[in-house]
Amino acid sequence: MAHVVVIGASTGGLPAAYDARAVLGREHEVTVINTYEEFSFVPSNPWVAVGWRSRADISFPLEPYLKKKGINLITKTVTEIRPNINQLILADGDVVAYDYLIIATGPKLAFEEVEGTGPEKGFTNSVCTVGHAEKAYEQWQEFVANPGPIVVGAVQGASCFGPAYEFAFIMETDLRQRKIRDKVPMTFVTSEPYIGHLGLGGVGDSKGMLESELRQRHIKFITNAKTTKVEDGKMYVDEHDMQGNVIKSHVLDFKFSMMLPAFKGVDAVAAVGDDLCNPRGFVKVNEYQHNPKWPNIYSVGVGIAIPPVEATPVATGTPKTGYMIESMVLAAVHNIKNVIEGKAPDQKGTWHAICLADMGDTGVAFVAMPQIPPRNVSWMKKGKWVHMAKIAFEKYFINKMKKGSNDPLYEKYLLKALGIQKLK
Numbered sequence: 001m002a003h004v005v006v007i008g009a010s011t012g013g014l015p016a017a018y019d020a021r022a023v024l025g026r027e028h029e030v031t032v033i034n035t036y037e038e039f040s041f042v043p044s045n046p047w048v049a050v051g052w053r054s055r056a057d058i059s060f061p062l063e064p065y066l067k068k069k070g071i072n073l074i075t076k077t078v079t080e081i082r083p084n085i086n087q088l089i090l091a092d093g094d095v096v097a098y099d100y101l102i103i104a105t106g107p108k109l110a111f112e113e114v115e116g117t118g119p120e121k122g123f124t125n126s127v128c129t130v131g132h133a134e135k136a137y138e139q140w141q142e143f144v145a146n147p148g149p150i151v152v153g154a155v156q157g158a159s160c161f162g163p164a165y166e167f168a169f170i171m172e173t174d175l176r177q178r179k180i181r182d183k184v185p186m187t188f189v190t191s192e193p194y195i196g197h198l199g200l201g202g203v204g205d206s207k208g209m210l211e212s213e214l215r216q217r218h219i220k221f222i223t224n225a226k227t228t229k230v231e232d233g234k235m236y237v238d239e240h241d242m243q244g245n246v247i248k249s250h251v252l253d254f255k256f257s258m259m260l261p262a263f264k265g266v267d268a269v270a271a272v273g274d275d276l277c278n279p280r281g282f283v284k285v286n287e288y289q290h291n292p293k294w295p296n297i298y299s300v301g302v303g304i305a306i307p308p309v310e311a312t313p314v315a316t317g318t319p320k321t322g323y324m325i326e327s328m329v330l331a332a333v334h335n336i337k338n339v340i341e342g343k344a345p346d347q348k349g350t351w352h353a354i355c356l357a358d359m360g361d362t363g364v365a366f367v368a369m370p371q372i373p374p375r376n377v378s379w380m381k382k383g384k385w386v387h388m389a390k391i392a393f394e395k396y397f398i399n400k401m402k403k404g405s406n407d408p409l410y411e412k413y414l415l416k417a418l419g420i421q422k423l424k
Helices: 013-024 042-048 062-068 130-145 162-177 206-216 322-340 384-403 409-417
Strands: 003-007 029-033 038-040 059-061 072-074 078-082 087-090 095-097 100-103 150-154 186-190 219-222 225-231 234-240 246-253 256-260 297-299 353-358 363-369 377-382
Touching: 003 013, 013 029, 013 100, 013 322, 013 384, 042 130, 042 162, 042 384, 059 062, 059 384, 062 072, 062 384, 100 322, 130 162, 130 256, 150 162, 162 186, 162 206, 162 256, 162 353, 186 225, 206 219, 206 363, 206 377, 225 256, 297 322, 322 353, 353 384, 363 384
Parallel strands: 003 029, 003 100, 029 072, 100 297, 150 186, 150 256, 186 219
Antiparallel strands: 038 059, 078 087, 087 095, 225 234, 234 246, 353 363, 363 377
């Protein structure tokens, strides 16, 4: 009997546990270790931050659903990984042994890299966690009672730009619905070299489409932007040209701000060192999702090391989208099965990006196949159908995670709706 341990229970970790149970069978043990007792659907956080959703709408307790599938749950934090002896050390000193490890922790939010950012010690909000989104909603309620300027976007080194655009448009929609949009100047600040770069070198007509949407909604924007520091109600931003030279320094006033941070690897993972991680603490994996030094350690999701798509004047990272993460999960689990059966790993994740981005009362869908250009398929389309599709996907994914299903039925339906029959 093999013991498969999954660290993390979010968009990558929970599907990994369910897939491991389904693919490996009941004769093997599956354990999830997660700091928190609940699963939360991260893509819905921007809705939570304006009160369109609550924690209860997008979260559920892990224990009863994992128990139904015969999956162990340990609600503790991993503080140390000992890969040479296949052990994990937990915050209370407990030791967990594993035969195969799947690291699906997600990222550490590097607010400390820009002075004054972050909801705990700084002056900007975040939608990276449901707790952050709840705190943002508390401030949002105060803000709409006494509105003023908004600054929203992503700092240098960020890799996940979609939620910044989503939240900007969702806030703008909410303000219009409240009939106070005219009282709120909005500025979008991003480290991207141009609007719609998305950390992907652009997708289809993303530049033109998103620039047009920002202009139509009267949202000013600053690109190639490095946020140098944030004070209470003031953000300091250096705007660069394409050669990386500062061409203008801005001091932006705000009464409400949300800035996405750069990501790093979580402490316990990063502490293992260069054989496991790159300098940012992200796990090094090969095409089969396992680490070259320790082949029984697999990693999926935001916490893996992927180089930037291209060099940019201000640092940007590469996003890992939901569809890509699910494909990593399936590859990792099937490769573990292969190794258990004495076979070589042969399954690879798909490097395709398929994303639904809500814009409050409409939305955009984009497809990048593969994610890194040049591509076989590259397009972006806008419509109210995307807004409705994202709502439907939220309900589908949460129900899927409650049932412990690894059936990608909705994804297949979505691909067909987008005119895509196959990914490979």
